Each structure stands twice: as C-alpha cells, then as structure tokens.
Amino acid sequence: MTRTLTLTTALTFLAGAAAAQELQLYNWGNYTSPELLEKFTEETGITVTVTDYDSNSTALAKIEAGGHGFDLVVPSANYVPIYVEKGLLMELDHERLANIGNIEPQWVDVPWDQGRMYTVPWQWGTTGISVNTSAYDGDINTSAIFLDPPDELVGQVNVVPEMADVMSMAIMYVGGEPCTEDLEVLREVRDLLAAAKPDWMSMDYGMTERMTANDVMASVNWNGSSMRIRLDNPDVAYGYPVEGYPVWMDSVGILADAQNVDEAYLFLDFIMEPENAAMISGFARYANGIAGSGEFMPEDMNTAPEIAIPAEYADAGVFLPTCPSSANDLYTQIWTELMQ
Template sequence: MKWMTTTASAAIATLALAGNASAAGELNIYNWGDYTSPQLIAKFEKEFDVKVTVTDYDSNDTALAKIRAGGHGFDIVVPSANYVPIWVKQGLLLEARPDQMENFKNVDERWVDVPWDPGRHYTVPWQWGVSGIGVNTAVYKGDINTSAIFLDPPEELVGKINVEPEMNDVLFATIKYFGGDWCTTDKEVLRQVRDKLVEAKTKWLAMDYSVTEKLPTGEYDAVYYWNGAIMRSRLKNADVKFGYPKEGFPMFMDSVAIVKDAKNVENAKLFMNFIMEPENAAMISAYAKYANGIKGSEAFMPEDMKTAPELVIPAEFQDAGAFLETCEPDVQQLYTKIWTELQK
C-alpha cells in the first residue's frame, strides 16, 4: 500500500501481506443520509478492528458549513463533484493521493481524470447517478419525462409532491426548464426561475429525504429526487416509475475525501483503499442503488441493477443529462439568494 509511510502504517501493511490486517482505533464518517451500507461498515470494522461511526448530513452546503466551522471530529466526508473544487480551494481536504493506493487500479478510466479532481489526488468514487422524476403511475398516467411534474404539476399530483432539498440540483432542472444554461447570470432567466419555484412550492407537500418510505406507500405521489432512491421505492411498489426530464437533468458523482484536520488519517486511507475493492464497491451500490465507478463491481451487484430503468439512461435522454460544473462565487451567490427565498 504505497500511501503508508509511518512506522505504524508499515506495521499495518506487513500484517496485510500476512492476510490478517488490523489497524485498530476509530473512524468517523460524515455522509449523506441513508447512503452508507451497514454491511460494508460491518465488514470494514471486522477486517481492520476499527470502530466506525457514521453521521448523516442532508446537503452539500450543510456538510461544507459544518467542516468549515471546525471542531467537527470527522475524518471522511463525501462531497458531490461540483463541490470538491470548493473544498480543495478552501483547504478543507487532505491531499491523500488515492491515485497511489493499491486498489486505485480498479477505478474505471472514465472516473480517473475528472474535472473536479484531475488524477484523483483527493477523492475516490463513492456513487454516481442523476436527479429525475418519480411518479406513482396508479395516480398519474401522463408524461413523466419532464420537470413540469414538480414545476407545473398536473392536478392529480398537487399537494403530494416532494422535492429534494439540494439547491444546485433543483436550480439546474429549473434553469433548463426555461431554456437557460447552468451557471447563467441572465437576469430574465433567473427571475423566471425564482418566480416559478416560489409558485410551485405552494403545490408541494415537502422538501425532505423520506422518499424511500413515503413514495411507495402513497404519502407522496411524485418526487424530484435521486434515481437510486426512486429505484428502491419501485422495488416496494411496482406502480412507481422513473422519468428523465427532457428539458435537462443534473448528473452527480459523490466522492470520498479525507478532511484536512482528520484525527484518524491512516484509518481513513484504509477505508479509501477498501472501497475501491470491487466486491466492497458493490456493497455500496447494492444498498443505495446507484452506480459506483469501480471496474469489476458489476460481478457482485444484484442482477436487477444491471438493467434498471432508473440506472440505464435511455438513448433519447442521453444528451439531456450533464454533470454540474462549479459556478463562480458571484453566480453561486445569485443562486443562493433564490434558494433562500424559496426556503421562507
């Protein structure tokens, strides 16, 4: 394991070669809610004798603010692609050099030289997917491949809609709905976006994270949410279907990074290397139902994930999806103003 340099780490590496690695100690992970496989954590704890604590957060901005404030006690965080450059620029991440770790060879070439972390000096893939539409088709039988489901909802769905509380995903879809480009500063487009979101919110029921519980049971009849959660909902209720907004939808990759002031750095590096093992990456995906970016993990994945409509983007919608770029600070301020108004 090339990243191990200290005496203690060398001892761990020696044990690993003997097939009985033991790191001992603790690891504190700060991750999105309902996104971490308990099976994966149990396996890591057993293999390395490390006690893992997982704490949830509900948005990129929540995580960023928490770590920026200091005194957090976390070792690992899982930011989305468009936030990684912000973390790096603000000096919040350790340059852990996962590209030099033993299992980095398993990272799919598509996810190695990525714009948000060229060459992967800071992060390794966790999961990737899209934000789209989930609808109970027993309630609504019209076109679901449109952001109109949550922006101009049909009467059948009014008052039963949940929208993910993640600013950039919601603004991306709404900007595209009005024909704008991401990171736009066009005042007329942004006025339309603001007015539409404020109006549409009166027809929503919630902006929360309870989709896998409430969409299958009918408490929500429609959602704008992440594809993996909607797949989990469909597995509980076959009437739930996934739609790709034809106007445009955001794609994401969340990646594991080590916090600059982490107290358990070597254990965090062990975890980074651990999740690049195909069988372990498959555990991550099997739990949350998103793709992961690790070659060979497909062999360990549930069969239903290989052809799931929520995970395999149809050819006609391939060009509608795009990864979120990191907007300039002045643009982000404009978007934050809209988002703040929406939260009132």
C-alpha cells in the first residue's frame, strides 16, 4: 500500500531534529532525474546535491578513504556485500520507511541484501552493446563487437571502464563463468583484452551524448543509456551478446558515516513511491523495483527493445554475483594492465 509523503509529514518529521535541510547523494553520472530532486525539495525543503562517479570501484575507493561527506550511495548488487562487510553502510530501520512494502517481491529477498536490510532499489538493467548501424550492419548480439571488432568499427569502439561488467563479458565470451579463478581462462581473457585494446577508441562511460552525436560508433553500454541514444539517433541499436551479458541492479544505501541521516531516510521513502520511482526510470530509461510504478512510466518503455529483452537472448543474461576477494584480485591484475 502506497503512503504518500507530504510537505506536512516531512516538516513534522524534521521539526524535532537538528536537520541540516540538505542531503549529499553519490551516484552514477547522468543517472538522477533533476525533476525528481526538484519535487523532493518542494515537498521536504531538503536540497539534494549529487556528486557523480563513473564506476563501482571508483565509488568504493572514495567511500573507503573517508572524509567524503556523502550521505547516500548507489552501488551495484555485486558491490553491496562488499560495502556491508567493510561496515560502510548503515543497517536500515524499516519502521522509518513507510513505503518499504512497495518493493516488488522478487527484489526483496535478494542474494546481495536479504530482506533489504541495507539498501532499497534504484534501477536495474543489462550491460550489452550499443552499435550505430549506419557504420556496421552485421550481427550486434555478440561481445566480438569490442573483443574482436569488425573492420568497419576498428578505432570507433568505446569500452566503459567498469571492471566487473567488462571482465564478465570477456570471461563468458571465452566460455567461462563470472567469478572464475581458472587461470587458463583468465590468461585467455587477458590476452584477448590486450589484443583488442589497440582497436578501441576510448575507455569512457559517458556514451549517451557521444553516440547520439555520432562521435562513437559502438560501445559496451547499458540498456537505458542505449535507449536514450536511440530516441535521438535512430541508427543506434542495442545488442545482447549471445555469449553472455550482465544483468544488474543498483540500490541506494545510507552510509555509516552519513551526517544527514533523517534526510536520507526521507529520500529513501520518497523514491519508493510508485510515481517517484517512475520519474527515476523515465529519466534514465531503466526499469525499477517498485510495484505500481508501471502506470506512471513513459509508454515507450513497455515495448522498447532495450528494456523488454527479446526472448531469444533472455537466457544469456547472467545476474553478476559478488566475487570472492581472491577472484577480484586476479581480475584487478588484468584490469590494471589493461588500463595502462
């Protein structure tokens, strides 16, 4: 049952606290609806400042270093257990979250946060391949687009600097499984990435604008970004690698050293209202985990090929697990070499 946050409710809640009337959100770039923040400020009087990051590893390193000043962070599912293990997230008091029951059942007892003790849903989607079909009209449902680029795309391919996604796609491409510690498989992955890199243009994450402007012809990319590109540049299509592609969910948690805790709770409750969750999705073009939000979503998301996974590629999607530190150490070695 949805319970609406009103201005009166918010101000009453904050009246007894030494509220700073501000909130610091640390989130992925180009991922937060400005209209959502405006609405939140109108209803609560709380100003939200958003600081962007470009990868899970970047965010984790910043939070671990301390002195960051952030209240909320939005890690991907496979990173949430790392935050919890390191004591970086505050355990949630569900009594302070009237809308916690709006989370869709399949997103409640999730492997990375059983019972949603530390996080609530933000958005979920897939990592695949965005390709400008005016430059290449071949098969785009393969990771070969970036691991063995066709001649038409050599020097025009971008790879997002997200280790877990890229490493997992490369591992699945050679027949392995995410989190493998098989050294033979990892040597093959290392050599494959090293051989492919000279054929890439860049390793950046801001592809929505660059592919819209035809500055990049192909990229490892996220499905919502690809949909936003296509709406402005119909030549761009989204491919689901048959060898395997990541499925992910990003969730919001309150940091253990948050300064604006009351405000953070209000924000979490606010984004679990269906209409507000739909605002998040309508901006970034990803699905969310909030029941009832569908009726408020843009109609074009219901049939978009980037959102509604074609049946023939559905089984190739793999929800990335949290890899053990021993596996992450191996991947980091390969990634460090790749980034040099």
